[in-house]
Amino acid sequence: MKKLVFIRHGQSLYNLENRFTGWVDIDLTDDGYKGAREAGEILAKHGFTFDVAHTSVLKRAIRTLWILLHEMDLMWIPTQKSWRLNERHYGALQGMNKDEIISQYGEEQVNEWRRSASVRPPAISQEKHACDQSDRKYRGIGPENIPLTESLLDTEKRALVYWQQQIVPDLIENKHVIVSAHGNTLRALVKYLDHIPDDGVASLNIPNSIPLVYELDHDLKPIRHYYLHPDGEVADGTIPRYMDLDHPENCDWIG
Numbered sequence: 284m285k286k287l288v289f290i291r292h293g294q295s296l297y298n299l300e301n302r303f304t305g306w307v308d309i310d311l312t313d314d315g316y317k318g319a320r321e322a323g324e325i326l327a328k329h330g331f332t333f334d335v336a337h338t339s340v341l342k343r344a345i346r347t348l349w350i351l352l353h354e355m356d357l358m359w360i361p362t363q364k365s366w367r368l369n370e371r372h373y374g375a376l377q378g379m380n381k382d383e384i385i386s387q388y389g390e391e392q393v394n395e396w397r398r399s400a401s402v403r404p405p406a407i408s409q410e411k412h413a414c415d416q417s418d419r420k421y422r423g424i425g426p427e428n429i430p431l432t433e434s435l436l437d438t439e440k441r442a443l444v445y446w447q448q449q450i451v452p453d454l455i456e457n458k459h460v461i462v463s464a465h466g467n468t469l470r471a472l473v474k475y476l477d478h479i480p481d482d483g484v485a486s487l488n489i490p491n492s493i494p495l496v497y498e499l500d501h502d503l504k505p506i507r508h509y510y511l512h513p514d515g516e517v518a519d520g521t522i523p524r525y526m527d528l529d530h531p532e533n534c535d536w537i538g
């Protein structure tokens with residue numbers, strides 16, 4: 284059995300201020316630091332260790348990983364960073380307060396932008412796009428590949444390239460892997476791993492800094508998943524799973 288741990292970064296300043304973040308490179312709050320420390324302590328307490336780490340190029344995920352690895356005395360393990368693990372690009376919503384956007388556009392529209400699979404928020408302005416394009420973090424991607432906005436499916440598509448090319452080989456080699464990323468990148472990976480259909484992701488939310496453990500079989504199919512809390516495993520009913528892919532009529536939504 285293979286084990287994979289996902290961690291969503293600790294609370295960021297924009298999380299605290301209830302703003303859309305996306306690719307804005309905002310740092311952790313004091314609570315975010317604390318959450319990351321606690322995640323490391325919990326993982327160490329429950330006997331977890333890692334051989335390799337993957338994260339995005341955004342500092343809230345990188346710092347969460349650093350703090351967590353520090354707590355586990357694992358700062359030496361190889362760590363790979365990729366823009367493909369970045370948060371979903373939230374287009375023109377980035378930096379905006381979520382409640383203000385709701386009063387402007389209505390709850391239904393905002394829910395659709397936030398939680399549907401295929402709907403993209405309005406595109407970012409050309410000026411802000413040019414800033415992303417000239418950011419040294421994205422030098423290797425090619426400016427034409429920097430998104431103006433993304434749906435969850437867009438995010439899933441680019442994150443899965445990274446999953447296949449970089450994470451799967453580590454898992455095949457039986458390495459213990461941790462992925463420190465973002466709410467929507469992790470929703471996209473969970474959606475893929477648990478074969479959640481496009482219309483099944485609306486209620487899927489990944490909390491900040493709680494380790495999400497996946498146990499995978501030899502073919503990297505999930506056996507089960509759980510959140511790791513101080514007292515141990517907590518099964519989670521919010522991640523639906525299709526249990527019998529060959530017989531969809533038997534599919535069962537369970538945690």
Ligand SMILES: O=C(O)[C@H](O)COP(=O)(O)O
Binds near residue numbers: 302303305
């Ligand atoms: O980018 C953001 O604003 C958050 O990380 C995720 O936001 P959401 O919960 O609105 O998708």
